[in-house]
Amino acid sequence: MSPTAATVSGALRASPVATGSSVLDPESQELLRALKSSGRAYDDACARLHALLLRAARFEVARRRRGLTGFEADALATDALLAVLRRIDDFRGLSKFTTWAYKFALYEAAVKVRKHAWRDRELPLETDVLGSLHAGSPGPEEDVEMHERLGQIAEGMNDVLTPHQRRVLVALAVNGVPIDVLAERLSTTRGALYKTLHDARAKLRAHLEETS
Amino acid sequence: MENPKTNELLGRLLGPAAPEVGCDICFEELDRYVDLEAAGQDADAAVPGLRAHFEGCPACREEHESLLALVREDTGAAD
Numbered sequence: 001m002s003p004t005a006a007t008v009s010g011a012l013r014a015s016p017v018a019t020g021s022s023v024l025d026p027e028s029q030e031l032l033r034a035l036k037s038s039g040r041a042y043d044d045a046c047a048r049l050h051a052l053l054l055r056a057a058r059f060e061v062a063r064r065r066r067g068l069t070g071f072e073a074d075a076l077a078t079d080a081l082l083a084v085l086r087r088i089d090d091f092r093g094l095s096k097f098t099t100w101a102y103k104f105a106l107y108e109a110a111v112k113v114r115k116h117a118w119r120d121r122e123l124p125l126e127t128d129v130l131g132s133l134h135a136g137s138p139g140p141e142e143d144v145e146m147h148e149r150l151g152q153i154a155e156g157m158n159d160v161l162t163p164h165q166r167r168v169l170v171a172l173a174v175n176g177v178p179i180d181v182l183a184e185r186l187s188t189t190r191g192a193l194y195k196t197l198h199d200a201r202a203k204l205r206a207h208l209e210e211t212s
Numbered sequence: 213m214e215n216p217k218t219n220e221l222l223g224r225l226l227g228p229a230a231p232e233v234g235c236d237i238c239f240e241e242l243d244r245y246v247d248l249e250a251a252g253q254d255a256d257a258a259v260p261g262l263r264a265h266f267e268g269c270p271a272c273r274e275e276h277e278s279l280l281a282l283v284r285e286d287t288g289a290a291d
Binding site: 012056059060063064094095096098099100102103106107110114143146147149150153169172173174178179180190191194195197198201204205208 | 218219221222224225226227229232233234235236237239242243244246247268269270271274275278279281282283285286
């Protein structure tokens with residue numbers, strides 16, 4: 001099946017086009033079979049998978065170097081193991097099983113690291129940041145056209161965004177709050193927040209086209 | 213003269229212009245995309261919308277970078 005060149009305007013793409021082989025490599029087949037078995041084979045497979053996930057969690061923690069300990073990496077690997085076992089029937093065989101499993105450990109670790117880094121920080125949610133960025137004359141290193149563009153964006157943020165879209169856009173795009181941290185503070189999910197961000201960006205781009 | 217910081221800010225505010233998937237689909241497809249990349253195949257053609265999403269979402273971009281690095285380490289092709 002060949003990929004399509006379909007475009008989606010104003011909405012996130014619903015799902016990508018499925019291509020590629022679903023023929024599993026022998027290592028993935030063996031591990032997957034054992035994880036769907038019982039008794040000693042199942043226990044051994046879980047131990048093997050936990051070791052793989054622990055390696056992935058430690059890999060991510062070391063890569064980000066933001067203060068988590070080896071003990072926490074172990075706990076993250078256990079959380080990832082539970083997530084993998086819970087979703088094992090969702091594995092479609094379109095990648096190696098280890099690659100599929102790794103992503104759960106990396107996700108758990110990355111989210112934990114981001115939350116750890118922001119654990120004692122107030123979230124800067126103020127929406128007047130952009131106004132101060134484009135106020136006055138452009139600085140010596142700032143292109144006049146860019147300065148005007150920022151002004152149009154600030155205007156668009158006030159005119160076409162909802163208060164929630166403005167708050168999310170400022171937190172994520174201007175103040176650099178990690179999406180998982182903001183999702184937790186606003187009691188929502190990464191996916192829902194990104195949808196809000198995507199819609200806000202689309203509105204701003206349309207506003208720029210109209211006003212340029 | 214263009215200011216790189218202003219350019220970056222504009223990029224973060226306006227996001228990718230190309231069609232993109234959301235975070236949930238990104239997570240579903242990430243393993244397939246990374247295995248194709250690691251194998252030197254055209255991951256962008258097979259899984260359209262992920263590359264643009266990485267441009268717009270720093271969290272998913274970081275997780276993509278980590279998974280690719282880990283898989284490459286497994287296959288002895290680490291940077």
